Amino acid sequence: MEYNQQIKNRLRRIEGQLKGVLTMMEQEKDCRDVVTQLAASRNAIDRALGVIVSTNLEHCVRESLTKGEDTENLVKEAVELLVKSR
Template sequence: MDYNDQIKNRLKRIEGQLRGIIRMMEDNKDCKDVITQLTAARTAIDRTIGVVVSSNIVDCVRKADDSGEKDSEQLLKEAINLLVKSR
């Protein structure tokens, strides 16, 4: 699978969020603020997982169609299982 710049940029933003959270902890910021930022980072990760899985589904279905495979249903099930496991 080709991980495009959009996906990589999402991860770089998340990396920045995590660094900011570490700084907040080092500065002894309020627990509520740290949890808020952790929740935001987790949401960003969850959304990125969704983007990766949906891109994977599209790629798998295209490849199955191009190669004449009839088992695109199995490919979809595998991709959905990946998404479910991520939760």
């Protein structure tokens, strides 16, 4: 699968968030603030996972339909990937 620049940029923003959390920890910021930023990072990662899986699923479904293949297993695999990521 080819990953577009949008998803790479999204992951770079997440990387920046995590670096910010480390800085907060080094500055001994309040626990609640650190946890809030970590939760925001986790949510951003979850959204990135969703985008990657859905984009891949869409590509695979289109390809399978063009070939006249069944797509049921593709959807199951995509759901399993999302469940496994939690």
